[in-house]
Amino acid sequence: xxxxxxxxxxxxxxxxxxxxxxxxxxxxxxxxxxxxxxxxxxxxxxxxxxxxxxxxxxxxxxxxxxxxxxxxxxxxxxxxxxxxxxxxxxxxxxxxxxxxxxxxxxxxxxxxxxxxxxxxxxxxxxxxxxxxxxxxxxxxxxxxxxxxxxxxxxxxxxxxxxxxxxxxxxxxxxxxxxxxxxxxxxxxxxxxxxxxxxxxxxxxxxxxxxxxxxxxxxxxxxxxxxxxxxxxxxxxxxxxxxxxxxxxxxxxxxxxxxxxxxxxxxxxxxxxxxxxxxxxxxxxxxxxxxxxxxxxxxxxxxxxxxxxxxxxxxxxxxxxxxxxxxxxxxxxxxxxxxxxxxxxxxxxxxxxxxxxxxxxxxxxxxxxxxxxxxxxxxxxxxxxxxxxxxxxxxxxxxxxxxxxxxxxxxxxxxxxxxxxxxxxxxxxxxxxxxxxxxxxxxxxxxxxxxxxxxxxxxxxxxxxxxxxxxxx
Amino acid sequence: xxxxxxxxxxxxxxxxxxxxxxxxxxxxxxxxxxxxxxxxxxxxxxxxxxxxxxxxxxxxxxxxxxxxxxxxxxxxxxxxxxxxxxxxxxxxxxxxxxxxxxxxxxxxxxxxxxxxxxxxxxxxxxxxxxxxxxxxxxxxxxxxxxxxxxxxxxxxxxxxxxxxxxxxxxxxxxxxxxxxxxxxxxxxxxxxxxxxxxxxxxxxxxxxxxxxxxxxxxxxxxxxxxxxxxxxxxxxxxxxxxxxxxxxxxxxxxxxxxxxxxxxxxxxxxxxxxxxxxxxxxxxxxxxxxxxxxxxxxxxxxxxxxxxxxxxxxxxxxxxxxxxxxxxxxxxxxxxxxxxxxxxxxxxxxxxxxxxxxxxxxxxxxxxxxxxxxxxxxxxxxxxxxxxxxxxxxxxxxxxxxxxxxxxxxxxxxxxxxxxxxxxxxxxxxxxxxxxxxxxxxxxxxxxxxxxxxxxxxxxxxxxxxxxxxxxxxxxxxxxxxxxxxxxxxxxxxxxxx
Numbered sequence: 001x002x003x004x005x006x007x008x009x010x011x012x013x014x015x016x017x018x019x020x021x022x023x024x025x026x027x028x029x030x031x032x033x034x035x036x037x038x039x040x041x042x043x044x045x046x047x048x049x050x051x052x053x054x055x056x057x058x059x060x061x062x063x064x065x066x067x068x069x070x071x072x073x074x075x076x077x078x079x080x081x082x083x084x085x086x087x088x089x090x091x092x093x094x095x096x097x098x099x100x101x102x103x104x105x106x107x108x109x110x111x112x113x114x115x116x117x118x119x120x121x122x123x124x125x126x127x128x129x130x131x132x133x134x135x136x137x138x139x140x141x142x143x144x145x146x147x148x149x150x151x152x153x154x155x156x157x158x159x160x161x162x163x164x165x166x167x168x169x170x171x172x173x174x175x176x177x178x179x180x181x182x183x184x185x186x187x188x189x190x191x192x193x194x195x196x197x198x199x200x201x202x203x204x205x206x207x208x209x210x211x212x213x214x215x216x217x218x219x220x221x222x223x224x225x226x227x228x229x230x231x232x233x234x235x236x237x238x239x240x241x242x243x244x245x246x247x248x249x250x251x252x253x254x255x256x257x258x259x260x261x262x263x264x265x266x267x268x269x270x271x272x273x274x275x276x277x278x279x280x281x282x283x284x285x286x287x288x289x290x291x292x293x294x295x296x297x298x299x300x301x302x303x304x305x306x307x308x309x310x311x312x313x314x315x316x317x318x319x320x321x322x323x324x325x326x327x328x329x330x331x332x333x334x335x336x337x338x339x340x341x342x343x344x345x346x347x348x349x350x351x352x353x354x355x356x357x358x359x360x361x362x363x364x365x366x367x368x369x370x371x372x373x374x375x376x377x378x379x380x381x382x383x384x385x386x387x388x389x390x391x392x393x394x395x396x397x398x399x400x401x402x403x404x405x406x407x408x409x410x411x412x413x414x415x416x417x418x419x420x421x422x423x424x425x426x427x428x429x430x431x432x433x434x435x436x437x438x439x440x441x442x443x444x445x446x447x448x449x450x451x452x453x454x455x456x457x458x459x460x461x462x463x464x465x466x467x468x469x470x471x472x
Numbered sequence: 473x474x475x476x477x478x479x480x481x482x483x484x485x486x487x488x489x490x491x492x493x494x495x496x497x498x499x500x501x502x503x504x505x506x507x508x509x510x511x512x513x514x515x516x517x518x519x520x521x522x523x524x525x526x527x528x529x530x531x532x533x534x535x536x537x538x539x540x541x542x543x544x545x546x547x548x549x550x551x552x553x554x555x556x557x558x559x560x561x562x563x564x565x566x567x568x569x570x571x572x573x574x575x576x577x578x579x580x581x582x583x584x585x586x587x588x589x590x591x592x593x594x595x596x597x598x599x600x601x602x603x604x605x606x607x608x609x610x611x612x613x614x615x616x617x618x619x620x621x622x623x624x625x626x627x628x629x630x631x632x633x634x635x636x637x638x639x640x641x642x643x644x645x646x647x648x649x650x651x652x653x654x655x656x657x658x659x660x661x662x663x664x665x666x667x668x669x670x671x672x673x674x675x676x677x678x679x680x681x682x683x684x685x686x687x688x689x690x691x692x693x694x695x696x697x698x699x700x701x702x703x704x705x706x707x708x709x710x711x712x713x714x715x716x717x718x719x720x721x722x723x724x725x726x727x728x729x730x731x732x733x734x735x736x737x738x739x740x741x742x743x744x745x746x747x748x749x750x751x752x753x754x755x756x757x758x759x760x761x762x763x764x765x766x767x768x769x770x771x772x773x774x775x776x777x778x779x780x781x782x783x784x785x786x787x788x789x790x791x792x793x794x795x796x797x798x799x800x801x802x803x804x805x806x807x808x809x810x811x812x813x814x815x816x817x818x819x820x821x822x823x824x825x826x827x828x829x830x831x832x833x834x835x836x837x838x839x840x841x842x843x844x845x846x847x848x849x850x851x852x853x854x855x856x857x858x859x860x861x862x863x864x865x866x867x868x869x870x871x872x873x874x875x876x877x878x879x880x881x882x883x884x885x886x887x888x889x890x891x892x893x894x895x896x897x898x899x900x901x902x903x904x905x906x907x908x909x910x911x912x913x914x915x916x917x918x919x920x921x922x923x924x925x926x927x928x929x930x931x932x933x934x935x936x937x938x939x940x941x942x943x944x945x946x947x948x949x950x951x952x953x954x955x956x957x958x959x960x961x962x963x964x965x966x967x968x969x970x
Contacts, residue, residue: 375623376616385612389550389660400660404653411649415626415642423630423638457547464549 005057005064008047008072012109015039019102029094033087036101037437040080047076047112060181061119067466070319071115071247078240078326079108082232084441085334091230091343093142100140103133104236111244120170120180120205123248124163127208130244131159134237141230145344151228158221162211169204176201182255189255199262205252212245213300214293216274223281226293231340234289235333238296239326246322249307250315254470257310267308268399275301275406282413288336288346291413292329295372298410299325302384305391305403314390315467320460321383324371324452328380331368331445335361339432348416353426361432362421364442371449373414374407379452386460475672476541476557476609481526485540486556489524489570490604492516497596506588510581513592517574517599524570524603531563533948536955538609538672546610552669555609560952561736561806562606564945568813569602569726571930576718578927579821583717583828584632591632594624595718602726606733611659611669618655618730622648625727628719629711640707640714647707651694658690662742675741675959678966681749688746691738698731699791702761705784712780713833717824720776724783724820725813732790732809736802740794740956744963747795754795755885759892761788766895770902775823775833778903779816782859785892786812786867792889793874797960801877802953803946808870810945811938815858815867818931822852825924826907829917835903839910845919849908851928858935860900861893866938 003010018039022032051069056062082104092100110130117123139152174180176198177188192198211218226234256263278298285291303325306318336346338361339354355362371380384407392400434442452459479485496516503509532539538557546554558566576595584591598621605617622645630641663669666677679687697704708728712720740747765784772778786808793805825848826838842849858865861872871893879886920928938945 370623376619381616381619385656385660386550388656389663392657392660393664397661400657404657405650408646408650408653411646412642415645419630419638419642422627423641457549460547461549 002055002057005053005055005062008043008050008076009109009112011043011046012105012112015043016102016105016109019098019105022098023102027098029089029097032097032101033083033089036083037080037087040076040083043076044073044080047073058122060183061122062113062116063118064116065466065469066462067247067250067470068116070462070466071243072112074243074323074326075108075111075115075240078243078330079104079236081330081441082236082239084437085235085330085337086232087435087437088337089232090337090340091141091232096140100137100233103137107131107133107137107236108240111240114244115247117248118182118251120174120182124167124170127163127166130241131163134241135159137233138225138229138237141228141233142343147224147228148230149228151225154221155225158211158218162208162218166205166208169201169207172197172201172204182251186255190257193257193260196262199256199260199266202252202256202260202263203266206249209245209249209252210270210300212241213249213303214242214297215270215300215304216277216297219274219278219297219300222297223290223293226289227287227345230343231289231333231337231346235330235337238292238333239329242296242300243322243326246303246307246318250318250467251470253307253310254315260310264308264310267304268396271301271304271308272399272402273301274298274304275403279406279410279413282410285413286347286349288332288348288351288417291348291417292332295410295413296329298406299372301406302387302403305387305396305399308396309390309394311390311394312464312467312471313393314387315471316460316463317383317386317390319463319467320386320456323459324379324383324449327445327449327452328368328371328378331364331449332372334438334441334445335365335368338434338438341430348420350429351417351420352424352429354421354432356426357429358432358434360434360439360442364446365421366418367446367449369414369417371453373411377450377453379449379456382453382456386456475537476543476555477532477535477537477539479540479542481530481540484542485523485526486558486603486607487542489520489566490556490600490607492520492523493573493596493599493603497593497600500589500593500596503589509589509592510577513596514574514577516596517570517577520599520603521570521574524567527558527563528567528948531558531948533560534951536560536951541609546613550612550669551663551667552612553610554613555670556604556607556613557609558607560949561956562733563948564806564810565606565726565729565733566603568729568810569599569606572721572725572813572817573599573602575817575821575927575930576721578923579721579824580716580718581923583824587631590627594627595722597624598628598722602722605730609671611662611671611674614671615652615656615659619652621727621730625719625723628722629715632716632719633714635714636710637714640710643707644711647697647704651697654690655694658687658694661687661690671737678963679743681745684743684746685749688739688743688750691734691743692750695731695734695739696757698734699728699787700731700784701757701788701791702764702784705761705765708784709777709780712783712820713774713776717820717827720820720824721817724779725817728783728787729809729813732787732794732805735791735794736806736956740797741959741963744960745966747960748797748964751795751797754791755882758788758792758795759885759888761785761791762889762892763895766892766899769899770895773835775826775835775838775903775907776820777833778835778899779819779823782896782899783812783816785896786816786859788892789871789874789889792885793877796877796881797957798877798880799950799953799957800873800880802956803949804870804873804875804877806949806953807873807938807942807945808867811858811866811870814931814934814938815855815865818851818855818928818935819859821928821931822848822855825920826917830914835906835910839906839913840908841913841917842908844913844915844917847920847925851920851932852907853904854932854935856900856904858939860897864936864939866935866942869938869942
């Protein structure tokens with residue numbers, strides 16, 4: 001076994017063990033956070049160094065290629081950003097903070113393993129490894145409001161049901177092809193494509209990832225979990241598992257190849273329902289996290305546009321958009337975590353006059369919201385342009401028109417956020433002071449969201465090269 | 473790219489005037505003090521205007537090709553380029569944009585007293601988007617500027633607007649966005665059909681008639697909202713009434729032109745058959761806009777609302793002239809775009825001036841001030857005459873050309889427009905009569921100061937200059953308009969052959 005293939009994962013494992021050791025000592029919260037920040041930054045560097053490594057290990061169950069490495073970089077980057085934006089960690093009791101970082105590391109480890117898995121059981125195990133820490137993390141909220149227990153139970157039950165459905169689908173595929181290796185399934189699948197049962201099998205496997213990505217009908221957990229969980233924890237749940245879910249959806253869907261009409265039709269339907277439901281439900285939300293939850297359901301629908309195109313252009317558009325989504329969502333969560341004083345939930349009304357209370361934060365929020373709405377020149381627009389082009393190129397005109405109308409609908413609630421921050425007066429709400437690291441993160445996110453939107457070439461080309469490795 | 477004449481001025485003039493305001497806007501954040509901010513913003517916008525003048529003086533009037541062009545690869549995998557250039561259709565609109573921004577800065581000197589830095593930031597951002605959108609020759613680039621314009625405009629209304637600003641700004645944003653998502657779909661459909669985002673190249677492809685119709689409808693919907701054509705106009709009065717003076721001026725003079733510019737730049741040359749096919753419907757909607765806008769303007773008590781409805785009517789002339797597909801009609805339409813920009817912009821500035829004194833836009837509050845503010849009434853009178861297309865003013869030239877063009881093609885349509893012309897005289901004279909001589913004026917009003925005279929003076933010059941000698945403005949259009957008519961005819965000739 002070539003150990004060099006496994007370096008980023010090993011690092012995350014050691015990180016989890018390190019935090020486990022920290023739980024045994026009494027260390028000040030501030031120091032723990034500083035150490036976590038440094039170590040996750042090292043994680044980003046290590047994953048970057050491993051980008052161009054490729055090979056197979058663990059008896060062909062584990063493939064390291066550009067596609068998986070790209071996602072590992074994004075996961076490590078997202079992990080670092082989440083730790084950075086939870087600098088004060090108001091939502092978690094102080095004695096529990098080492099555990100908080102330990103479980104994050106474990107979940108990130110699960111996700112990095114997941115994106116490299118090319119064997120059904122490995123996928124299942126990695127998926128569980130990434131989910132269990134989250135089941136524990138969700139109820140770990142301090143007494144700052146919300147219903148963390150309810151959120152935790154909902155996440156476990158829905159998660160367990162979704163993985164159950166997923167493994168049921170795996171049994172179908174195994175029954176059809178007598179193999180759990182994706183590489184062996186692929187040639188057999190192309191023969192079986194005309195049988196509806198193959199599409200059912202793939203769709204059931206995909207359910208596990210639909211759950212993570214919050215695609216209708218596996219979206220029910222999203223608003224309640226977002227609302228009930230500590231802000232810092234949600235910023236993790238809302239971004240990183242979705243990255244891995246997109247990666248795995250692309251791997252599974254690529255099994256179907258170009259001829260799979262049944263599967264594509266099902267995905268078209270799910271995409272249309274997801275974005276319409278998400279956007280309509282978001283219109284009436286007053287809690288910012290609930291709003292972002294419904295917006296995430298809508299975005300899952302947009303991303304399906306790229307997935308169901310079944311070609312490199314569509315896949316790379318999906319990768320691009322989920323990356324943009326990671327950044328713009330984190331920009332919004334940065335605002336939530338900073339505005340929240342003691343870890344409580346933030347409603348849209350709490351943002352009133354944010355412009356006066358902290359101009360920089362208000363600008364970050366505006367950039368994040370406009371990017372989610374898909375206004376140029378942000379990355380959100382460029383992502384939508386790529387997704388629409390890919391889907392229209394495959395002849396999904398009706399779906400693209402639905403997506404376009406949805407974009408117009410979504411403007412209303414994103415503007416509501418901006419309007420609250422810029423249009424209203426603070427009315428006695430306190431000023432928000434930003435620490436140095438928070439300031440840097442603000443500038444960084446604004447800059448990256450704009451730059452990725454204006455100069456997408458290198459990233460989309462990289463994503464395309466990566467997606468070609470899983471399509472061949 | 474044989475449609476482009478590369479820029480030979482030695483420096484990238486279009487990129488300079490597009491991005492200079494943006495750079496100036498960024499610098500604003502490092503300035504302290506309101507006065508410094510205002511002064512800097514004035515300097516930047518004036519510099520942009522002066523730098524844009526060579527566009528006119530070095531413009532080659534004999535060719536329809538896009539001049540001062542810059543062509544750079546941007547997103548190669550999607551064949552998206554950074555292409556800018558101007559022709560006879562966009563040249564005057566670019567110059568109008570650069571002219572109006574310094575005027576807006578001057579007009580906001582006293583009016584804006586809170587969040588001054590952010591106001592000028594939005595204004596300069598707006599200038600970048602305006603100049604960019606008229607000079608973009610790549611569809612994606614156009615779309616990005618088209619949409620990017622929404623954000624600063626939204627902020628101008630939502631932050632510095634009147635009491636009902638929240639409703640107005642939201643309505644403005646959602647209306648425009650609803651239209652532009654269809655533009656996005658049309659853009660992608662064209663790209664997939666023709667394999668390019670370059671606007672001049674898109675014009676050279678032939679598309680099937682059905683495809684043209686759908687693309688025309690999708691783009692036409694987006695542009696009709698911008699124009700705005702009745703019945704899609706309801707966002708306009710709300711936005712105008714609530715926007716600060718500078719916002720109203722930019723909205724009326726530049727943003728509305730995007731709709732009609734879109735028809736001329738995209739619909740006519742790219743979908744010529746569909747344009748001819750839908751022309752009767754466009755006539756009907758234009759007539760509706762002219763008559764309805766004028767009729768509703770007649771009953772307004774709010775000055776800004778009155779001018780907003782008059783815009784609906786005036787823009788009806790532009791769409792009408794565009795779709796008669798002859799030289800007089802098209803040149804009249806394009807002339808009328810400039811005229812509307814100058815005259816309506818000036819009228820909104822006039823409303824702003826009186827609003828700064830009385831804090832009301834109601835005609836009844838501001839009436840009878842001819843003796844108290846004689847200079848003001850002089851300006852208002854001239855611009856009102858211009859708005860009703862009085863001979864000797866700019867709008868007369870434009871409307872006359874549109875009417876000539878219309879009568880040459882469809883006598884009945886021309887005849888039906890005439891009541892609209894009469895209505896224009898009625899509502900503008902009513903406004904002027906009430907403001908100047910209607911009852912006792914408030915003696916505490918002071919007449920216009922030097923700053924106000926300075927920023928209205930250039931517009932007076934253009935009203936009279938275009939009115940008496942439209943030649944210099946019309947002759948830059950000839951080559952481009954003739955080429956456009958050829959494109960429409962060639963597109964339809966292909967249909968007859970089939």
